Amino acid sequence: MLRIAVQSKGRLYDETMLLLEEAGIKLNRGKRILLLSAKGFPVELLFLRDDDIPQSVANGVADIGIVGENEYVEKGGEARLVRRLGFSKCRLSLAIPKNEEYKGVEWFEGKTIATSYPEVLRAYLKQNGVNAALHVISGSVEIAPGIGLADAIFDIVSSGSTLVSNRLKEVEVVLPCEALLIANNHLTEEKQAILNELLFRFEAIQLAEGKKYVLLNAPKERLHEIIELLPGMRSPTITPLVDEGWISVQSVIAEKHFWEIIGKLKALGAEGILVLPIEKMIV
CATH class of the missing domain: 3.30.70.120 (Alpha-Beta Plaits)
Structure with a gap:
């Protein structure tokens, strides 16, 4: 039995479930529970918060996981990247107040940036020789400049509508993201064989897209x-x-x-x- 960690809600959850359904994996749906088994294929789904998936796969709580690239990069690469899945595309970007003049990344020198992705941001700022203070928060990052918590934000951007509604503008795309399939580094031969069959089905779906x-x-x-x-x-x-x-x-x-x-x-x-x-x- 291969255990797959998937996001418990949101757009990535919806697109993951659609992919599994197209791959012929029928789930024993019932009352929403943490662990859900499949019919006719030896897998079970473990529903987790998106930021818990990389570590859960790395330490063997789950064998593989489908997770956003933003969380995989932020939490470190202890689990191995198996395949890019091509859906749930978004980006990690820097955004500043709409009325600010922006001429380059040096704008962030000495500023305070609110984010839920401090590791990715620290690496980017170091690469560009920028010294900025990080204010780490979870959720509602986009309101930070408006209430005086920060000068700018670093967060996930999809359509950009949330930025617009908070009078912010995107100025730097740091990391383009998509859904990734990751795996534990120590799968048994039996579990690797199940994963190989799953990859075969995913590839057939992706080739047809x-x-x-x-x-x-x-x-x-x-x-x-x-x-x-x-x-x-x-x-x-x-x-x-x-x-x-x-x-x-x-x-x-x-x-x-x-x-x-x-x-x-x-x-x-x-x-x-x-x-x-x-x-x-x-x-």
Whole structure:
């Protein structure tokens, strides 16, 4: 049995549970409890505060964990980083009052900065040769300048709306963050095998993200030009049609280039273009 530490609430919790569901891990849901087992796959979930996850994985209370990069970096790297998961993206940033003029990081010299991430901030200030006082608080960091506790803040920023509502502006991005999969350094062979299967499922989900499956009919004489637009995973699938001189083409394209590619395909004579979502992709 592999024990996974996950955040007990918030956006990271929601996206983690969605990932596990897409990976075929069905949970024995009932009354909300600290430890929850799964059906059909040998894992159990341990629900913790986000800042408790890195240490819980490092000391073996949990075997692996899904945690924000901000907490992993702040709490130290005693647990090993296994995979970047690509969701719950945000950033650790410095912000100052909106009406302050900012010309560079030297603005923070001699100032007081409120934060819940003192280790990350100390390293950044040292790297930039800035001497500032740190006021360490947990929660509601953004109100500190407004009530006179600090001159600036260092905190998690997602949309930036919280900064705006507190008349602050983001001036330095110190650490881009996302969800990470971390693991204890001393997993047994059995637990490592379960983790490997879990990673295989996660990879299949991640590979499918932002991609579409395309089927179309096209003139055979334009095949070379069409292949240049639709390389596929290795190469597109080509099937001759009953109508002589026509072929069917099947391939995978990135969603961000979808409309650009579809327009070019139509210009090359492609017809009957069918676009399908991809749930999983295994290579």
